[in-house]
Amino acid sequence: MSQAPQLGSAKGNEAARILSMAKQREKEQQQMEETRKKIQEANKVSVSSFGSKFGKSSGDIVSDELGKKTIGLVTLEELKKTKEELAKKERILADLQRQEELETEEKETLEKRQKRKSKLSKSNLSFGDDLEEGAGEGEPETKKKIIKNPTVNTSFLPDRERELQEIEERKKLTETWHQEQDLKKQEVIEITYSYWDGSGHRRSIKTAKGSTIGQFLEQCRKQLMEEFRELRGCSSDNLLYIKEDLIIPQDLTFHYLIETRARGKSGPLFHFDVHDDVRLKNDARIEKDESHAGKIVERHWYERNKHIFPASRWETYDPSKKWDKYTIHGGEVNTL
Incomplete structure (x- = not known):
């Protein structure tokens, strides 16, 4: 219960x-x-x-x-x-x-702008009042008329029209000069050279003044390879052109040598006619246009014989190097 x-x-x-x-x-x-x-x-x-x-x-x-x-x-x-x-x-x-x-x-920001505007308006009003007071006290000034002097030389001042005219004239002169140089490069010259293999074999060939030394060597190789079989398997890159005891680089042109009147160790590089000697007979102060025949040799021949005359006198052409004297193998000096 x-x-x-x-x-x-x-x-x-x-x-x-x-x-x-x-x-x-x-x-x-x-x-x-x-x-x-x-x-x-x-x-x-x-x-x-x-x-x-x-x-x-x-x-x-x-x-x-x-x-x-x-x-x-x-x-x-x-x-x-x-x-x-x-x-x-x-x-x-x-x-x-x-x-x-x-x-x-x-x-x-709006309040600041309003305050700034009110300050500026007050300062302008006070400055204007001062000007009005000053103008009322003094006598009215007479304005002076400015006149230009026509006799003053103004050629030194910048003149856009004159500058454009000068630029156009320089452009025309440059174009004319280039055209003249192109015509000169197309002129044909006869070059007397000597293929040198220990003894000289003189030849002559015609080429344009604008031809490079490399192009000239190729022309000479084609002319000589019928007579000298060793040149048949030789390219123009393996040939050297020696002018006045200087090895001329293959990228230079005859036009450059002529225009710059380049000089070598034993004669001028800008004449290609042939004389036996560049020593002066009468006046040592005058440079004659007499030069030697340039030599063409194979590169391997030069490497084997560069310690022997005449290869011992050869050196690479340097346009910055100046030759004030012409020297011959015996040590004779032609003072200019």
């Missing part, structure tokens, strides 16, 4: 506990609804008034609201929804705060 009342008492306690939890949940839902309404109303209020009322930043307010809403039993969906609403509220509050800051800055 004692067990029946105990069972009834346990069921009563369980029912009371369930009823209490239901009431608590209903109370929490009412609190959440009230909080949601407060948030909606707060979104309509400016950030400055909201902060001054609670003394907190937007981030602190959102954190407090999240703490209040998550008290008690809350489902995952309700928690996510609450976080989304609070995040939206935080963005709105931040935008409102930034807008108010921009409006404040714009207002301050």
Whole structure:
């Protein structure tokens, strides 16, 4: 008989506990609804008034609201929804705060500009009054007429028209000079040379002044290879042209040697007619247009015999090196 009342008492306690939890949940839902309404109303209020009322930043307010809403039993969906609403509220509050800051800055800038304009207008007015007072006291000044002096030399002054004319004249002169040089390069000259293989074999050939030494050597090779079979298998790159004891580079032209009046160790490089000696007979102060026949040799012959005369006197042509004296193999000197 004692067990029946105990069972009834346990069921009563369980029912009371369930009823209490239901009431608590209903109370929490009412609190959440009230909080949601407060948030909606707060979104309509400016950030400055909201902060001054609670003394907190937007981030602190959102954190407090999240703490209040998550008290008690809350489902995952309700928690996510609450976080989304609070995040939206935080963005709105931040935008409102930034807008108010921009409006404040714009207002301050406008006030500064107005103050600056008022100061400038006052200073201009005071300066104008001083000018009017000064003009009233003194006598009116007569303007002096400026007249140009026609006798002054103005050629040193910049003149666009004159400069363009000078540029055009220089351009025409340059074109004329190039045309003259092209005509000179086309002129044909006869060159006497000596193929040297230990003894001289003198020949002559005609070529244009604009020909390079390399082109001239190829012409000579073709002329000589019928008589000298060793030149048939030799290219012009393996030949050397020695003029007045100087080895002339193959990229130079006869036109260059003539125009620059180049000089060698034993005679001028700009004449290609032949004389036996360049030593002067009568007047040592006058340079005669006398030169020796240029020698053509194979490169390997020069390498084998460069310690023996006449190859021992040969050296590569250097345009920067000046030869003030002509010397012959015996040491005789022609002073110019």
